[in-house]
Amino acid sequence: MSTRKRRGGASPSLEPVAGNGLLDRRALLGSGIALAGAAAGAGTGALLTSAAAEPLTNGPWSMAPGLPVPPYGTPSKYEAKVVRTLSNPQLEPRTSGARTPHHLLNGTITPSGLHFVVARGGLTDIDPDKHRLVIHGLVKQPMVYTMEALHRYPMVTRIHFVECGGNGAPMFSKEPIKANVQALQGLCSCSEWTGVPLATLLDEVGVDPKAKWFIAEGADLPTMNRSIPLAKAMDDAMIALYQNGEALNPVNGYPVRLLLPGYEGNMNVKWLRRIKLVESPTMAINETKQYTILRPDGKAWQFYFPQEVKSFITHPSPGLNMKGPGFYEISGIAFSGNGRIAKVEVSADGGKSWATAALQAPVLSKAFTRFRMPWQWDGREAILQSRATDEAGHVQPSREAFIAERGPPRSTPNVAAFPMEHCNVIVSWGIGTNGEVSHVYA
Amino acid sequence: MSMRDQIALAAALLLTACAANAADAPRFGQPITAADIAPWDISIPPDGTGLPPGSGTASQGEKVYAERGCGACHGEKGAGGMSGPLVGGGPLDAKDREPQKLIGNYWPYATTVFDFTRRAMPWQSPKTLTDSEVYALTAYILALNKIIGETDVMDAQTLPKVKMPNRDGFISKYPEKY
Numbered sequence: 001m002s003t004r005k006r007r008g009g010a011s012p013s014l015e016p017v018a019g020n021g022l023l024d025r026r027a028l029l030g031s032g033i034a035l036a037g038a039a040a041g042a043g044t045g046a047l048l049t050s051a052a053a054e055p056l057t058n059g060p061w062s063m064a065p066g067l068p069v070p071p072y073g074t075p076s077k078y079e080a081k082v083v084r085t086l087s088n089p090q091l092e093p094r095t096s097g098a099r100t101p102h103h104l105l106n107g108t109i110t111p112s113g114l115h116f117v118v119a120r121g122g123l124t125d126i127d128p129d130k131h132r133l134v135i136h137g138l139v140k141q142p143m144v145y146t147m148e149a150l151h152r153y154p155m156v157t158r159i160h161f162v163e164c165g166g167n168g169a170p171m172f173s174k175e176p177i178k179a180n181v182q183a184l185q186g187l188c189s190c191s192e193w194t195g196v197p198l199a200t201l202l203d204e205v206g207v208d209p210k211a212k213w214f215i216a217e218g219a220d221l222p223t224m225n226r227s228i229p230l231a232k233a234m235d236d237a238m239i240a241l242y243q244n245g246e247a248l249n250p251v252n253g254y255p256v257r258l259l260l261p262g263y264e265g266n267m268n269v270k271w272l273r274r275i276k277l278v279e280s281p282t283m284a285i286n287e288t289k290q291y292t293i294l295r296p297d298g299k300a301w302q303f304y305f306p307q308e309v310k311s312f313i314t315h316p317s318p319g320l321n322m323k324g325p326g327f328y329e330i331s332g333i334a335f336s337g338n339g340r341i342a343k344v345e346v347s348a349d350g351g352k353s354w355a356t357a358a359l360q361a362p363v364l365s366k367a368f369t370r371f372r373m374p375w376q377w378d379g380r381e382a383i384l385q386s387r388a389t390d391e392a393g394h395v396q397p398s399r400e401a402f403i404a405e406r407g408p409p410r411s412t413p414n415v416a417a418f419p420m421e422h423c424n425v426i427v428s429w430g431i432g433t434n435g436e437v438s439h440v441y442a
Numbered sequence: 443m444s445m446r447d448q449i450a451l452a453a454a455l456l457l458t459a460c461a462a463n464a465a466d467a468p469r470f471g472q473p474i475t476a477a478d479i480a481p482w483d484i485s486i487p488p489d490g491t492g493l494p495p496g497s498g499t500a501s502q503g504e505k506v507y508a509e510r511g512c513g514a515c516h517g518e519k520g521a522g523g524m525s526g527p528l529v530g531g532g533p534l535d536a537k538d539r540e541p542q543k544l545i546g547n548y549w550p551y552a553t554t555v556f557d558f559t560r561r562a563m564p565w566q567s568p569k570t571l572t573d574s575e576v577y578a579l580t581a582y583i584l585a586l587n588k589i590i591g592e593t594d595v596m597d598a599q600t601l602p603k604v605k606m607p608n609r610d611g612f613i614s615k616y617p618e619k620y
Contacts, residue, residue, distance in 0.1 A: 093565035143471030152470050215485050222562030282485040283551045285558040298535030303616035419540050
């Protein structure tokens with residue numbers, strides 16, 4: 001057992017700080033983790049009593065030249081399972097969804113090729129030289145922009161999540177749907193976005209004071225459109241051109257999309273071709289039928305814009321089973337459309353007791369924040385949960401609190417169905433004595 | 443030019459000069475006329491602003507529905523298939539099952555039926571229907587839902603006047619949730 005000390009003081013307490021073996025988050029800081037009979041690392045937890053290691057040998061990759069370096073890199077062939085799951089692989093005449101494999105990723109940035117997708121007309125393949133963005137309506141001078149022109153404006157770079165309004169919908173089910181975090185929470189991702197503030201272009205066209213909303217419309221098959229408050233345009237809306245340093249991925253809106261940090265994903269119109277300033281909403285299909293929240297009394301909420309505070313544990317999670325008792329790092333993702341994450345608490349006993357998790361810096365507004373919590377699993381049944389609080393004071397609701405507001409689920413639908421919008425309930429993973437992790441209600 | 447106008451002009455020139463000295467705001471857009479925007483200016487709000495000329499009835503719509511193969515996805519007489527039904531929809535406060543959000547029981551505005559059909563349908567070849575065909579399909583769907591009569595003509599004047607059953611079923615969360 002190591003006796004190495006952390007910089008600036010005594011070793012953190014390894015006494016549990018909450019039920020079922022949750023340890024002080026400070027045990028993760030610095031490099032001096034010292035845990036008896038355990039090895040650090042998410043999902044490893046090899047015991048010191050393991051059989052002795054094999055002697056080390058040179059692999060073939062150390063004995064010969066490798067392949068030529070490719071002009072564009074792709075992940076290792078050994079990572080072939082790290083892919084999105086597709087809801088419409090044969091492109092039937094309906095919406096196509098692709099879900100991010102959160103359980104197979106770490107950190108906070110979603111690789112562009114794994115960013116979630118909801119596309120109503122397949123992959124829209126746009127020639128940027130022929131694409132135009134027009135801004136008109138209640139403006140002094142309607143203007144049209146080539147992509148070349150858009151690239152000449154001063155740009156800004158920001159890290160923001162995008163979450164589908166229907167992400168987490170399968171959580172709103174009578175019975176817990178036995179699926180993994182990709183199926184249950186895969187319609188959210190986080191990228192570094194670069195582009196032109198929408199306010200810059202609105203300044204150029206000149207906003208008529210009568211304008212209170214704008215319609216954003218794409219160049220895809222259904223010419224997908226949404227009405228957005230003009231205040232958002234003047235706040236932090238971006239005409240995004242780059243995603244994680246390179247041009248937008250085609251399924252995420254190439255060559256240009258709207259980015260509305262923190263707002264319902266569908267409003268972040270991809271393949272953007274038109275912005276029209278108007279006095280009142282146009283009442284498009286995606287703001288009357290879709291993305292409205294039916295209440296138990298039969299009335300529906302409309303224009304429910306920010307994605308509220310949410311978190312979920314990615315490690316461990318269904319499919320990443322435990323490897324025996326010992327040390328584990330519980331980690332996951334938290335975010336809020338209302339600003340920064342202020343706190344994430346973790347429970348290992350189904351919500352009876354909570355301990356505060358470590359937040360990985362930088363903690364950015366309307367962006368994924370990685371949280372981590374050290375855990376000594378004793379091999380008995382446990383229920384892991386995470387509960388996020390944002391800087392506006394919103395706390396992720398329990399299932400009971402959510403149902404009290406939205407009404408009870410009426411069915412146990414297909415995992416790909418959307419029985420609810422803006423569902424940010426606490427997620428529970430049950431840990432069996434055999435180490436199996438499964439979605440449960442607690 | 444009056445003295446006041448001269449002073450105003452001088453002030454404006456001075457402001458322009460100051461702005462130019464500070465930094466030229468980037469201006470890379472090209473002015474465009476409403477006529478040149480018109481092919482893309484397709485959003486139809488509830489008051490019907492922008493509805494095109496043309497008209498259609500339910501019986502004409504039934505013919506278009508058959509000709510354009512709408513039933514392949516939406517079923518016979520809009521009963522539903524691979525895509526959702528265009529008719530029906532039970533009570534929105536049902537307790538025993540997930541209520542369906544369909545045109546007849548949920549959509550608040552008839553203009554949205556026209557707008558969406560024109561921009562997005564048929565799925566394999568959107569934006570190929572004539573405006574009168576879109577009016578006719580809209581009339582057919584509204585008549586199937588018993589919201590208008592079999593012989594009612596839908597056009598730029600009549601469509602915005604159609605009162606949908608769930609017109610008052612929505613509560614805006616904006617600006618409360620911003």
